Amino acid sequence: DAGVIQSPRHEVTEMGQEVTLRCKPISGHDYLFWYRQTMMRGLELLIYFNNNVPIDDSGMPEDRFSAKMPNASFSTLKIQPSEPRDSAVYFCASRSRGSYNSPLHFGNGTRLTVT
Amino acid sequence: GQNIDQPTEMTATEGAIVQINCTYQTSGFNGLFWYQQHAGEAPTFLSYNVLDGLEEKGRFSSFLSRSKGYSYLLLKELQMKDSASYLCAVSFAGNTPLVFGKGTRLSVIA
Numbered sequence: 480d481a482g483v484i485q486s487p488r489h490e491v492t493e494m495g496q497e498v499t500l501r502c503k504p505i506s507g508h509d510y511l512f513w514y515r516q517t518m519m520r521g522l523e524l525l526i527y528f529n530n531n532v533p534i535d536d537s538g539m540p541e542d543r544f545s546a547k548m549p550n551a552s553f554s555t556l557k558i559q560p561s562e563p564r565d566s567a568v569y570f571c572a573s574r575s576r577g578s579y580n581s582p583l584h585f586g587n588g589t590r591l592t593v594t
Numbered sequence: 595g596q597n598i599d600q601p602t603e604m605t606a607t608e609g610a611i612v613q614i615n616c617t618y619q620t621s622g623f624n625g626l627f628w629y630q631q632h633a634g635e636a637p638t639f640l641s642y643n644v645l646d647g648l649e650e651k652g653r654f655s656s657f658l659s660r661s662k663g664y665s666y667l668l669l670k671e672l673q674m675k676d677s678a679s680y681l682c683a684v685s686f687a688g689n690t691p692l693v694f695g696k697g698t699r700l701s702v703i704a
Contacts, residue, residue: 582642
């Protein structure tokens, strides 16, 4: 089991540029989550999918953020245009349907720096 | 709201025992998770509690009191490698995503 795979690991970009983060969940997992982590706010849920369908995107900060899951093995989080305050570590996580006590499995995250 | 509170930082000595507390709002509670996160790495699952009482896993134990909205993570025989952030996360009503506390950064010193 390869685990949740995210790319890139690090991204440095200038304000105004488009950023695309990628995630491959664990095969067979029905749920996929995008979280953002900062020192000030901790881990915040941005959006999550069930069977590739977005269920709750109320955590997406603003219209500059969008996420897609075109199939069960791939999801993207896009920021356009990016701003310095978007600098954070972005984690993708997945879990199986099972019961609600199925633990989340996190990817290694993408550290985004917007200058 | 679904506030989850835990101390920001703790320091403990190698070989000692440390208890990391977590409090949460009880309405809609479904279960509580503890995750460990080393600096620059992803959170990894440590434990899950849904019933009152203590769950023991080697050097780590987790306790839950549903009525009090309280949990703690107990780490025994501390090792330097236990220096990490420990995240408390709660599952609320229905099959909704976990809500995480901000984490407790534990430093183990010699």
